[in-house]
Amino acid sequence: MESQLTLFYGLCVLVAVLAFAFAAYLYLWVKKQPQKNKTIEDVATLIRNGANTFMNREYKILAVFALIAALLILVFLPSPIWKGNATANIAMAVSYIIGAVLSAVAGKIGVLVASLSNGRSAEAAQKGIKPAFLVGFRGGAVMGLLVVGCALIGVAVVLWIVGDASILLGFSFGASSLALFAKAGGGIFTKTADVSADLTGKVELGIPEDDPRNPAVIADNVGDNVGDVAGMGADLFDSNVAAMASALILAQTLSGGEFATVSMVLCYSLLGLLASIIGIATARIGKNGNPTNALNSSTYVTTAVYMVFTAVATLLFEGFSWRIWGASTTGLLVGVIIGLATDYFTDDSKPIVKKVAHASKSGPAFTILSGVSYGFISAMPAMIGIAVSALIGYNICAPMGEGFAIFGIAMAAVGMLSIVGMIISNDAYGPIVDNARGLAEMGGLGEETIRIADELDSAGNTVKAVTKGFSIGAAGLTVISLLGTFMSEANHALIAAGKEVLTGFDLMNPTVFFGILIGAAIPAVFSAMLILGVDRNAQRMVAEIHRQFNSIKGLREGKAGVKPDYDRCIDIATTGSLRELIPAGMVAIIATVLVGFIGGPCAVGGFLMGNIVSGLLLSLFMSNAGGLWDNSKKYVEAGNEGGKGSEAHKAAVIGDTVGDPFKDTAGPSINTQITVVSLVASLLSSLFVSFSIFM
């Protein structure tokens, strides 16, 4: 059986390399596309430079954080260095750093590719929707392939070398702690710029979106890159790694046939990447085709290919089980269903968006109230979906023996995240074509080109809703299986300390209950801090934009040669978001540590559950309500309920402004927050066992 395992390690590396090669091919293809328009090139350069400035400053701060964390890990984890063996501590610290570096690399790659594709997609739009779509999509695919390839090769190689899956917790924590700050920082940056640009440009001055007179317009485009592309890349890299790590740790602790279960996790992960490669390679759009359909159909192709591939693997390989295949397939299908439900609440061809647009006719208060309400309702299907897939995954695998039940949940998460390569491609497509639209406007490419870019952008928004539902669902399942990982890690420590092991976390135990309530409050506080960060920053930037419009002569009128000071705005967004990112990121980590040292493992178990439950609820609520408001605004702008400039439009714009930090700062960051908390808990479990006040 050990030879089977070696086979899969090798295959993981092979498929990852294949993904890299395919990404390189697509990268060269994109690069080959023409970029002739001087203005677009100039602006694209400004955007690229802005993004690089922000990311360099951000990574400098995060490098300090990561070094401190690595040092702490070296001394204390998995067990204090003076007690355990030093090799394990070194392995953990090194894999932490690898995780953190790969996460940063994922972000950098995203920005590089996006800044390459956006201008080219804009120019391609002059020739029609087909070439413009392909440039945007292939740019996104480079990102998707590289991120998933890095995750797969990283996990496989670390495990191959050290052999002990629990070291992957360090790798995963490196990825997720960086993702937490990258999402928080990038999320604050992007929405600071977006909200300020909209408020001053669209609302006050009535100039179009992406008008080059607006001093915040470059910062807004930079934000799309550092928030949506880099942040999202780091986020999904982290979820993907966490899902694999959790499944692998559980697989290793399973009694009997552990090699087969470990092989299965590796096999399912590599087949997911392979399926994504095929899905990406076969993505097509007709000459006047619908980009939404093109994106969705490649998702379905990937799903079907994955299911067939894993079924074949189950037939072929010794020790593979149909039950595991069932759990993984359930996860994937439920992911698709969650995506469709999200789509129902946020797509502007469906009734909900129309209702919110209609409510806007009575004023902004009704836009907000109806959006909040439907946002809350929209959380229900996903919550049910996650609950049902956990229940099914658990029960399908329970008959396989002790410990397999929770492993079934982990495999449902792996299944849901299997097609993450495809998901990231679709997700990265969004900000690329969003940027392309802006560049088409600024480059003066004409009405028709802007219309095409608009259509591509709108498809990006719609698909984003689906992929967001997917990634929240997967994060939900992953952290549930991480709860299992936490219990198994805590039990190792309890056995070592000669104490009674945990058999579960009883809701009737007030220590658990104590943890649940605190855990449930954290995502609320965390997201509030992020939103307040955007709020504070945007107020500063609005003041700066007003200053520029008042002091730079001829700017307001668009006099030739008069340019706003774009850099000041980029600087405000950068400085502000870097100031806000550390406190918001730390609050969740510190709360976990405090609860653990006060209440011990039982309190932490409750804490994780409370955190998962309220985190899922709030992140679904915020992401969906934000998407809903965004599309309601677009629906009104398309000429409904009074169209542009009407009272309904003003109200819809206010709704969209509220929704922006909901859907692009707080909502998706909560995802990362719950993963980080789960990993911190698992990592520190032995310390909680030794040093808690009450337990």
Next chain:
Amino acid sequence: MESQLTLFYGLCVLVAVLAFAFAAYLYLWVKKQPQKNKTIEDVATLIRNGANTFMNREYKILAVFALIAALLILVFLPSPIWKGNATANIAMAVSYIIGAVLSAVAGKIGVLVASLSNGRSAEAAQKGIKPAFLVGFRGGAVMGLLVVGCALIGVAVVLWIVGDASILLGFSFGASSLALFAKAGGGIFTKTADVSADLTGKVELGIPEDDPRNPAVIADNVGDNVGDVAGMGADLFDSNVAAMASALILAQTLSGGEFATVSMVLCYSLLGLLASIIGIATARIGKNGNPTNALNSSTYVTTAVYMVFTAVATLLFEGFSWRIWGASTTGLLVGVIIGLATDYFTDDSKPIVKKVAHASKSGPAFTILSGVSYGFISAMPAMIGIAVSALIGYNICAPMGEGFAIFGIAMAAVGMLSIVGMIISNDAYGPIVDNARGLAEMGGLGEETIRIADELDSAGNTVKAVTKGFSIGAAGLTVISLLGTFMSEANHALIAAGKEVLTGFDLMNPTVFFGILIGAAIPAVFSAMLILGVDRNAQRMVAEIHRQFNSIKGLREGKAGVKPDYDRCIDIATTGSLRELIPAGMVAIIATVLVGFIGGPCAVGGFLMGNIVSGLLLSLFMSNAGGLWDNSKKYVEAGNEGGKGSEAHKAAVIGDTVGDPFKDTAGPSINTQITVVSLVASLLSSLFVSFSIFM
């Protein structure tokens, strides 16, 4: 020991009668106050009639619901009538009806007293703040004393007669199911009217609040009565009964010395009422005194008196324990702390309100974003408070023996709710003086009188925040102890069925987890349905107001003798809210039943916990954010950040409009929703044991 129990039954009845007598005295005192102004009398009559019309129509619908529920109880509960003994079923059904009727009576009394006090308080304000305060406060006190007296005498007499505390579940369910619908219906009514009146009057036409030209102005005042007074009375009646019922059921199942524990619950409850009587009797305000301080200091007097009384009782009576006293005192003190924390986030002399007012200068989106953020953060202290008091209550009482630990949590809830008589008095004071302000305006009592009425009203708003924090905290603790009740009821059924008993609800059990996720989604869906109800209704009413202003000649200009059609607005609010109340109320009940019949007792245990956690989070968030927006608006209106008519003011009004259904419809209704769900679960536990699909 049985004689001791009889003594306490008798004392309960005695103290309840004392409370009734004191209420009668205060009622007569209020009635004796002069009411001379003809306009005020007319308007007060309109309000009274409107309130009665609504409540009569509402109670007719609820009577049908209650009869059906009573019939179902008669047939199925506590066990199917063909299996168990018929007497228990009859007792359960009858006590259900008593609970429902007393809840309706509590609502009716509230409206009666409020409609008597509001006009008199307005007229008294001509003589100064002192007499006006006293009329408002004593009017509220009548309500407080009667509601708590009814709860105490109801619980004591039912238990005295039937002897089996679990029959109290029927009584409590009667109270809470009615409260659920009354809160939902009244909450939708009041905010429909309030929001419509504000939007058309203040925002569009720029006429003052309570201007008699506004067709919705009477409906708005009716709403204060049916929503805030009647709904709140029913709500706190229900919480009070549920806390007593849960503690009594646990007390009866405790092994050994059961009479002493039952006596203690009764004794603590009656001493709470006694303390409230003393607090009310000693409430004073100086000639130019501060009404907020007067209200708060009587709360503190009540708290201190209660602590001393219960300490004395512990010294005096055989079998009473200092541990129980500790648990109850902890609950009470934590209640005060939660109240103070709520105050910090919603009082306009504190920084948070000022920050939100300042953010309003940048536009309504920032009002909303900052209010939502601080609302989320404000949930944290209360969540910690509840968690800590449960932990302390549990650990203080755990050494007393098996089962005492969870009883400790129940006694913390009893402690927190002990001073509910005082709380209701303060709470009912709010809408009375709010109405008084409106009547002073409509009756033309002059600037100075309106100013005094305004001051009284503002104190009402501030105190409301504190009492709301209190009641949410208490509901949280009560439902936790109801979770214990549910487990003990389910175990009775499991033993009877010869199945293995539950020892707890393990988070790692996916059936429990399944329940948690569904349970957590319910408060979100429930509150969304209520808000959408307000939204839909208000849109209808706004259309009607526009119609009247356009078609009734001279109305807009305020021509003498021209009156709007107040009744049409009242009718719209009534019909609309009655249409919305049943679906919103049923969603929670049906979800509980479905989860129970699908997943059995384990799923229900998880469901209750998910429901509690997300219910607490959302209700704290909504209540506090709403209060925060309301007071930010008032702060701007007081001349800050640009004052009335400024852009900041417009933004603050939008915030207030969003906050209205948050704080007066959805937020407080969630409280009742979680109680109802817990009671439904306990009541149906034996059916879930027998008939669930998976378990």
